[in-house]
Amino acid sequence: MTKVLFINPPQSAPAEFQYCNIKTPLGFIYMAGVLEENGFEVRILDCPLDHATHTPVDASTIRIGTALPDIEALVRDFAPAVIGVGCAYSAFESDSFALIDHLKEWAPATPVVVGGAHTSANPAYVLRNPHIAVAVIGEGETTMLEIAQAIRDGRPLTDIRGTAVSIDGQVRLNPPRDYIQDLDSLHPAWHLLDLPAYFRHPANSDATLRTNSVDLVTSRGCPGRCVFCSIVTVWGRGWRSHGARHVVDEIEMLHRQHGARQFRFQDDNLTLNRDRILEICDEIVRRKLDIRWDTPNGVAIWTLDEEVLLKMRQAGCYRLTFGIESGSARTQKYIGKIVSEDKIRHLVRCCHQFRIWACGTFIIGFPDETLEDIRETERMILTSGINFAFIYIAQPLPGTRMMDDFRRLHLMDGQRFGSMIGHSEYDTLHFKAPEINALLQDLHRKFYRRKYRSYLNPVLLWREILSKLRTPEEWRYFLRMLATVLFSYRRRHTAPVS
Numbered sequence: 001m002t003k004v005l006f007i008n009p010p011q012s013a014p015a016e017f018q019y020c021n022i023k024t025p026l027g028f029i030y031m032a033g034v035l036e037e038n039g040f041e042v043r044i045l046d047c048p049l050d051h052a053t054h055t056p057v058d059a060s061t062i063r064i065g066t067a068l069p070d071i072e073a074l075v076r077d078f079a080p081a082v083i084g085v086g087c088a089y090s091a092f093e094s095d096s097f098a099l100i101d102h103l104k105e106w107a108p109a110t111p112v113v114v115g116g117a118h119t120s121a122n123p124a125y126v127l128r129n130p131h132i133a134v135a136v137i138g139e140g141e142t143t144m145l146e147i148a149q150a151i152r153d154g155r156p157l158t159d160i161r162g163t164a165v166s167i168d169g170q171v172r173l174n175p176p177r178d179y180i181q182d183l184d185s186l187h188p189a190w191h192l193l194d195l196p197a198y199f200r201h202p203a204n205s206d207a208t209l210r211t212n213s214v215d216l217v218t219s220r221g222c223p224g225r226c227v228f229c230s231i232v233t234v235w236g237r238g239w240r241s242h243g244a245r246h247v248v249d250e251i252e253m254l255h256r257q258h259g260a261r262q263f264r265f266q267d268d269n270l271t272l273n274r275d276r277i278l279e280i281c282d283e284i285v286r287r288k289l290d291i292r293w294d295t296p297n298g299v300a301i302w303t304l305d306e307e308v309l310l311k312m313r314q315a316g317c318y319r320l321t322f323g324i325e326s327g328s329a330r331t332q333k334y335i336g337k338i339v340s341e342d343k344i345r346h347l348v349r350c351c352h353q354f355r356i357w358a359c360g361t362f363i364i365g366f367p368d369e370t371l372e373d374i375r376e377t378e379r380m381i382l383t384s385g386i387n388f389a390f391i392y393i394a395q396p397l398p399g400t401r402m403m404d405d406f407r408r409l410h411l412m413d414g415q416r417f418g419s420m421i422g423h424s425e426y427d428t429l430h431f432k433a434p435e436i437n438a439l440l441q442d443l444h445r446k447f448y449r450r451k452y453r454s455y456l457n458p459v460l461l462w463r464e465i466l467s468k469l470r471t472p473e474e475w476r477y478f479l480r481m482l483a484t485v486l487f488s489y490r491r492r493h494t495a496p497v498s
Contacts, residue, residue, distance in 0.1 A: 001041045002152040004144075005080035006032065009099040010047045010065030011092060012057060019051035020064050022203045023266075024193070024215040027116065027140060031084070032189035034141045040148055043078055044192050045071065051201060063095065071099070072106050080110060082151050084144065087126060088116025090397055091420055097129050104131040111157065113147055115140045120233040121399025123164035124171040133157060135164040138234055139220075141186060143177055179236050183220065184246045195258045206484060209292045209318050209477045213262035214254055218247045218280075222268045224300075225336045226325075228363065230399040231268060239272055244279035248287065255291055263293040270295055271303040278308065281315035291316045298323035298361055301339050301347065309350050319357040321390070322347065327380025328373035331366055341380070348385040355468045360386040364443070365393040365436045367405050368429050374439060381447050387464060388485070389447045392421040393436055448485065 006028040011020045025046050032042040047065030055063045075083070083103055087096040100112050115136035119126045123135040134157050136143050143162040150157055158165050162177030180186065198204060199212040219241035222232060242250075254260040271277045284291065298321045312320075324344060325335055332338050344360075351358040362381055364374050381389050396403035396412055406412045411427055422440070424433050431439070455461040469475050 001039065002148065003041045003043070003078060003080040004032075004035055004082050004084065004148055005075065005078055006042070006044045006084045006086070007071070007099065008044075008046045008048060008065075008086040009092070009095045010053075010055065010063040012061055012095050013064050015056075015060050015062050017062070017064065019202050020048050021206075022046075022048060022051075022198065022201045024198060025086070026188065026215060026217055026266075027086070027088070028084070029188040029190060029192060030186055031140050031144045032192055033187045034145050035148060036189055037187070038145055038149070040152075042189065042192060043074075043080075045074060046193075047071065049194075049197055049201060051203075063098075068102060072102070075103065075106050075110075080107075082111050082113060082148055083107070084113045084115065086116055087114040087119045090118045090395075093118060093126070100129060100131050111147075111151060113144070115144075117230050117234050118398060121230050121397065123173065125398065127164060127166045127171050130166070133165070134160070136162060137164060137173075138162050138177060138236070139180055141180065179221070179238065179240065181240055183240055183242045188250075190254065190258070195254075195260070199259070205480070207296075207481065208262050208264075208294075209473065210262040212259050213264055214260045215264045215266050216247075216250070217266050218242045219267045219269055219272070223272075224269075225401075227335050227366075227402045227405070228394055228397070228400055230397045233399040235268070239269055241273060241276060244276050244283055247280050248283040248289075251284070251291065252287060252289060255289055261291060263291060265293060265295050266297045267295075268297060269300055269303070271299050271308060274303065274308065278311055281311040281317075284315040289316070292318050294319040295321050297321070301343060304347055306350050309347065309356065310354055313354040313356055317356060319359060320351060321359040321361060322386070324360045324380060324384070325363050326373070326377045327362075328369070328376035331369055331373045331377070334366060334368070335363075344380075344384055352385070352463050352467065355470075357388070357468065358386045359388040359390060360384060362389060362391045362443075363394050364391065364439060365424055365426070365428055365431070367394075367402070367409050367411055369394075370430050374443075378443055378446065381443060382450050385464070387451075388481075389444070391440055391443050391447075393424040393440055395421055395424065396426065 008025055013020050025044060028044045032044060035042050050066045051064055053065060053067050055067060057063055085096050085100055087093060096114065103112055111133035112131055113134045113136060114126060114132055119135050120137045123137055126135050134147055143160065146160050147157060150160065158167060159174055161175050164171055164173050204213055205211045219239060220235040221237060221239040223237050223239055251263060293316050301322055322344065324339055325337055326332050348358045362377055364377060394402060396406035409429060424436050427433050455465065469478055
């Protein structure tokens with residue numbers, strides 16, 4: 001039987017980190033499900049899951065995850081015919097490349113395939129690594145199956161749809177592959193994951209009401225055209241979804257068979273189809289599933305109303321993240337995402353009424369954003385009534401219109417992807433990178449100081465906090481989140497800004 005091995009590489013982190021954020025490798029298990037249905041044997045190695053193993057990179061950096069000798073032992077023992085390496089995030093490309101270089105030492109004749117958002121957005125750049133045989137562009141299930149079949153049958157890999165290859169130093173982009181319309185035909189191979197190990201990982205409970213949490217994606221594609229988003233290079237703009245009952249079938253299976261108690265919906269547009277999200281909620285209630293869930297990737301504000309929020313709460317939703325991004329009308333126009341302040345405030349009030357924690361994502365540091373624009377975002381952050389603010393710095397990622405603007409304005413030289421959303425290396429037209437980083441710190445500080453002072457008002461304290469705390473479980477969650485916020489705040493504001 002032809003074998004396929006998927007590897008998520010060890011992940012770089014500052015030397016003081018004990019572990020990295022962990023997500024269920026949904027891309028791998030979806031591709032594995034298709035491969036297994038077609039007669040292939042598949043294994044998955046998610047290296048960052050081994051959070052206790054730290055390998056020094058330099059004086060300030062480590063790689064967290066399975067040690068190289070253990071990866072080598074698995075590769076040699078399993079002897080796969082093809083190896084798929086995750087290369088989804090621009091900032092971690094160097095981790096993928098480091099592993100790929102070792103793979104070619106251990107298994108020089110085994111083709112290495114890469115995919116993910118970073119690869120899909122910039123395949124020619126990724127293929128500068130000569131050890132990569134194929135770069136997958138877009139959805140991976142059908143493409144990876146065809147790659148594996150070609151390797152099994154001894155056929156060339158040069159003309160497979162949805163891929164890019166390097167031939168004699170020249171990158172060949174093959175025609176794109178059609179998107180999968182019937183998502184219910186896909187059956188992710190959950191059995192290949194050691195779910196208890198994910199449940200035990202420290203990050204599994206960092207910001208969750210319950211432990212034993214897993215990630216789900218129930219829809220693909222986004223009709224939005226946000227200037228900073230690169231996921232369109234993978235899923236496209238056409239929205240496709242699993243059926244409501246299919247979604248709840250999967251939730252019930254993971255809950256009853258594997259002990260999952262919380263679900264993190266990572267959809268870009270979970271609530272885009274109003275009837276579907278209402279049916280999902282009704283089905284969870286009908287089956288009496290004792291679960292909790294949240295939306296860490298955000299929900300589209302314009303898709304929500306009081307009925308939807310109440311149904312979501314009744315079905316176990318305890319926290320919503322609103323993709324607000326900016327309080328500046330000028331910046332919103334640039335982003336391509338206009339949000340109504342009145343609707344935001346109304347939805348946040350509804351969340352408090354229904355005992356749902358309200359979070360908001362915000363972004364500063366767009367190429368032509370002024371201090372006045374950022375102050376408008378600050379005003380929104382401070383007055384929206386949300387419980388938690390997640391504030392980031394705009395990054396010119398491959399496949400985004402914003403990257404084109406950074407280049408057009410001569411704000412980036414070549415390709416530099418080590419910069420992060422929490423600590424940027426990019427100047428803008430109006431700020432140097434250290435100034436943007438300082439503004440980010442200032443916004444975090446102002447938000448939490450104002451929040452703490454506001455809770456001296458017993459009405460606000462009850463409405464935004466105490467009304468949500470009716471069980472020991474909810475109290476434990478609140479205290480854990482408070483400790484996390486205080487620790488992050490102290491670390492963020494005592495570290496030097498370079």
